[in-house]
Amino acid sequence: PLSYVFIDGSESFDVLNSEDPDAIADYNWTITGWPYGTPVDMFDMSGDNSSCFSFFMPMSGVYSVALQVVSRGGQRSGSGENSEVSFSAFSSSDLHVEMVWDSATTDLDIHLVKKNSEANNEPFLDSLDCYWKNCRTGCDSYEIHPCLDPVQWYDDVPLFSSANPRMDIDDTMGLGPEHVSVEQPRPGDYRIYLHFYGIGNSSQLSPTMATVRVWAMGFLQAEMSRVLQKNQLWAV
Secondary structure (H helix, E strand, O other): OOEEEEEEOOOOOOOOOOOOOOOEEEEEEEEEEOOOOOOHHHOOOEOOOOOEEEEEEOOOEEEEEEEEEEEOOOOEOOOOOOOEEEEEEOOOOOEEEEEEEOOOOOEEEEEEEEOOOOOOOOOOOOOOEEOOOOOEOOHHHOOOOOOOOOOOOOOOOOOOOOOOEEEEEOOOOOOOOEEEEEOOOOOOOEEEEEEEEOOOOOOOOOOEEEEEEEEEOOEEEEEEEEEEOOOOEEEO
16 A cells, blocks of 8 residues: 556457557556545546556555457457456555545544553553654654654654554545554554544534554454544544
8 A cells, every 4th residue: 555556458459460569549447446445536547548557555455457458440358357457455564554534524533552551541642642743754854844753662763664653644634544554563552543633623523434444464453433523532
């Protein structure tokens, strides 16, 4: 996820003119399957009418892509095992948490909290909680709204890498996704929270269905959904 995939269909041929490289007049690529909740406007497709096609994968999971070619004579290829491909996109981080929601007018936030021996392990404690304020990848060097004290669970490894968390996407425009990852988490307890951000917003924001997925070592370990109200905090 969070990378582009490139698919090459240039070996397609017209069965009646298999030796003629120009027998194929047109290519039509379509994305036929994607993980539930994926915002399709993030696909950023390129080359959907050429021999090579690419698109951006916003989330972990299985994607499917189909190709139909048209010959110079107007003959369209059919559907079969050679016309569609499915593949999986998994985060390289051992711990990867994703959130999506169903409203384009609400702002939900994901929090990943590292539990310590003290009694207080709730979110919004900047030293323990990875969220938009202090955990966006590279936010310590942002020119606008930098995080002045980025979260660092372990001092012996760099920020945003190894056993320290990072937020790959903070979506404020609605739908998501938001991603939090830990490349090599150390043994311990970690808590996930979802927050319906409504501070300072006087409008009546509608209830929103949030879905969170927890991936570990490339496998989906849990998927949970819940309706949240404005300012509500869900301890997942």
